[in-house]
Amino acid sequence: MKTRSKTGDKPSVLMIGPCPPPFGGVATVVKSLSHQGPLLERFDLSVYRIGRTDRGTSSLAQMAVDLVRFLKFPFAKESQSSDIVHIHTASYWSFVRTVPYVVVSRYMLGSRVVLHIHGARFHLFYNDSGKLMRYVIRKTLLMSDAIIVTSPSWIDLMNRIMARPGVPVFALPNGFAADVFHPRSVDECREKLNLPKDKRILVTIGHLEDYKGHRYLVDAMKIVASERADVVAYIIGNGSLKDDLSRQIREAKVEGNVILEGGSKPDEEIPLWMNACDVFVLPSLNEGNPTVMFEALGCQKPFIGTKVGGVPDVITSEEYGLLAEPGDSRQLAQNILEALRRRWDGEKIGRYAAQFSWSDISKRIVDIYESVINAR
Numbered sequence: 001m002k003t004r005s006k007t008g009d010k011p012s013v014l015m016i017g018p019c020p021p022p023f024g025g026v027a028t029v030v031k032s033l034s035h036q037g038p039l040l041e042r043f044d045l046s047v048y049r050i051g052r053t054d055r056g057t058s059s060l061a062q063m064a065v066d067l068v069r070f071l072k073f074p075f076a077k078e079s080q081s082s083d084i085v086h087i088h089t090a091s092y093w094s095f096v097r098t099v100p101y102v103v104v105s106r107y108m109l110g111s112r113v114v115l116h117i118h119g120a121r122f123h124l125f126y127n128d129s130g131k132l133m134r135y136v137i138r139k140t141l142l143m144s145d146a147i148i149v150t151s152p153s154w155i156d157l158m159n160r161i162m163a164r165p166g167v168p169v170f171a172l173p174n175g176f177a178a179d180v181f182h183p184r185s186v187d188e189c190r191e192k193l194n195l196p197k198d199k200r201i202l203v204t205i206g207h208l209e210d211y212k213g214h215r216y217l218v219d220a221m222k223i224v225a226s227e228r229a230d231v232v233a234y235i236i237g238n239g240s241l242k243d244d245l246s247r248q249i250r251e252a253k254v255e256g257n258v259i260l261e262g263g264s265k266p267d268e269e270i271p272l273w274m275n276a277c278d279v280f281v282l283p284s285l286n287e288g289n290p291t292v293m294f295e296a297l298g299c300q301k302p303f304i305g306t307k308v309g310g311v312p313d314v315i316t317s318e319e320y321g322l323l324a325e326p327g328d329s330r331q332l333a334q335n336i337l338e339a340l341r342r343r344w345d346g347e348k349i350g351r352y353a354a355q356f357s358w359s360d361i362s363k364r365i366v367d368i369y370e371s372v373i374n375a376r
Contacts, residue, residue, distance in 0.1 A: 011373060012044040014078050014111075016101055017088030018051030026088050026118045027051070028291050029174055036362035043369065046078040050097065066097050074104050084369055085111045090119035090288075099140050106143050112372050115144040118174075120211075120286040120309040123157055138162060145372045148172050148365075150289035151310030168375075170368055173310060175361035176294035176353070181271050183300045183350065189276040193269070200231045200340050202304075203277035205270065205292050206284070208239030208263075213283035213306065215241075218248050218258055219329035220283070224336050225257040231340065232256070233281065236273060238263035274299040279339045284308055285326045297321075297353035300346030304335050314356070320349055 017030040033039065034047050050069055052062060073079055085105040089098040095117075105111045126137055141147060141162050149158060152171040159169065190197050206212040214235060221233050235245070235258065242260065249258050265273070274280065280296035280303050287309035294314070296303050303321035305311050315321045322339055324331035354360075 014082035091125035178357040181295040181298035184275040202233040220333035223333035
């Protein structure tokens, strides 16, 4: 193992993971961290892109793309000069795809490996795997020099999988761009988005897939609309459930209360939506550490979500938001109604959110890198 930088006084870090486009939670993390001053001041940082570049790519074609990228990886200049390889992954194919990178980085390149596990389904991935796959997962974790998870509740899971001490596991939440997601005038944002100023507005942002729980939000909105007619929920995102949600909205007769706004919004438009709403809602059945949660808090908006993944680790007080059990439309509706009745202290929410800025998160990653270097 190397004990000093290959490139000079500044240790070099190669970050491996998806990058936008298309946008996704992990891609947003990689992009955000790669631009942070605290990291760039201490390390020479570069990014090796893996994952999808087009949501329309078939699974077979994507596997071919992944294979070509891996075959090129050991010979890339940034790979051969890396002191630390920071690999971002999740579960299922995302994890399987990154296993060879861990092996090559450690044994062929001689780099230290930081394995950063995102997503909310890793426990399901491990529990559903056969004996051979469980062995691969365990050995991959043990080959790492450090593991980063997005919730303290995951630390015990990683230690149980590894079955012996040795690899340190750090809990590190995701973050948000504080220079982008900050309070703005509600009226001005609504005017720019052509939204009504006389309505109470809810916003949710996420892929239209089952795990995001949009169907429970539609059911909740039927309850909300029966008590007050001035509430509109805007669902921003694309996905396979678009037609099903459209049909559910029609059948529930809440067309005026739930609007499918579509996805692919320009980057500069998302902060407008965050600031235009009264309450941000995320009715997920599974989550890791959703970036939109931090972005909403950064805009001083209360967060209405579910008790999944790392969400309860962040929404630790009803001063910042309200949480329901996943899949419980009635409780979700009650929380929405309660949130609309309350007078929230936006400034207090914003002060709390400040600790989750990418700048602060990157400082903690610097500490993890330093510990990995010093340990070897």
